[in-house]
Amino acid sequence: MPRKDSGWWDDFFPAFRPFFGLISQKRTNAHVRFIVEKLSLKPGKKFLDCPCGIGRIALPLAKKGIRVTGVDITRSYLDELSMKAKRRGLKVDLVHADMRRITFGSEFDAGGNLWTSFGFFEKESDNRLVLKKMYQALKPGGKFMLHVINRDWIMANYQPRGWEEAAGVKSMEERFFDYRTSINYGTWHIIKDGKEETFKLTIRMYSFHELIAMFESVGFTDIEGYGSMKDEPISRDKGMMTIIGTKPRRG
Numbered sequence: 051m052p053r054k055d056s057g058w059w060d061d062f063f064p065a066f067r068p069f070f071g072l073i074s075q076k077r078t079n080a081h082v083r084f085i086v087e088k089l090s091l092k093p094g095k096k097f098l099d100c101p102c103g104i105g106r107i108a109l110p111l112a113k114k115g116i117r118v119t120g121v122d123i124t125r126s127y128l129d130e131l132s133m134k135a136k137r138r139g140l141k142v143d144l145v146h147a148d149m150r151r152i153t154f155g156s157e158f159d160a161g162g163n164l165w166t167s168f169g170f171f172e173k174e175s176d177n178r179l180v181l182k183k184m185y186q187a188l189k190p191g192g193k194f195m196l197h198v199i200n201r202d203w204i205m206a207n208y209q210p211r212g213w214e215e216a217a218g219v220k221s222m223e224e225r226f227f228d229y230r231t232s233i234n235y236g237t238w239h240i241i242k243d244g245k246e247e248t249f250k251l252t253i254r255m256y257s258f259h260e261l262i263a264m265f266e267s268v269g270f271t272d273i274e275g276y277g278s279m280k281d282e283p284i285s286r287d288k289g290m291m292t293i294i295g296t297k298p299r300r301g
């Protein structure tokens with residue numbers, strides 16, 4: 051019988067590992083600067099990175115003295131992060147868990163769900179649950195940052211196929227967009243060492259106004275939106291968007 055929380059992510063993400071290389075160190079450094087500034091992170095503050103992947107953001111934040119907890123479902127990513135942290139003399143607390151099942155309560159000054167790690171579940175209540183769990187994890191006054199693809203950009207630029215290559219590994223994605231649910235059904239073909247593996251992904255795409263409504267429904271206030279990870283407005287020309295919500299101090 052499959053594990054209760056099993057899904058496409060179980061097999062896909064281990065194979066996806068080389069594609070982290072698509073984000074340059076320069077871009078990651080800019081992301082880190084934006085996160086630190088917008089979430090008012092300072093040495094000693096507690097940050098929940100969920101999901102954390104291989105520590106792209108968690109490690110540079112830990113280097114700045116921020117107390118980072120990373121959550122991820124992909125065991126090999128957590129092993130890699132743990133090894134890198136050890137080698138660099140950094141401390142990152144790691145939790146192997148599904149992002150819908152985290153149980154932190156009012157512990158973190160800030161949290162992030164970064165680089166298109168949201169909307170993975172076909173049931174909308176599960177996607178909302180991820181937001182709710184992040185909300186519960188924050189201290190009153192804490193801030194949460196979501197960094198996702200902008201559905202309005204996708205609609206203006208939709209391509210039924212896409213190709214990528216990183217570290218000698220190739221991918222081809224065939225896409226089908228369901229307009230009734232705003233779920234993109236992707237079939238990824240990953241070709242490594244002449245061998246091809248196929249994965250089926252579902253990602254719910256959101257427009258800014260839908261995320262405002264979802265943020266508000268779990269309790270966030272003072273919702274801000276930015277195009278990509280920059281001080282610029284969201285528009286249909288921005289492929290990514292960053293939404294920040296605050297857990298109110300009272301209520």
Ligand SMILES: C[S@@+](CC[C@H](N)C(=O)[O-])C[C@H]1O[C@@H](n2cnc3c(N)ncnc32)[C@H](O)[C@@H]1O
Pocket residue numbers: 059063100101102103104105106107121122123124127147148149150163164165166167170
């Ligand atoms: C595109 S990566 C982004 C990682 C990281 N946030 C970053 O910015 O580099 C998406 C991450 O989501 C994780 N993931 C996928 N499904 C998950 C789930 N159900 N629960 C927790 N993590 C999950 C994957 O293992 C992967 O590390």
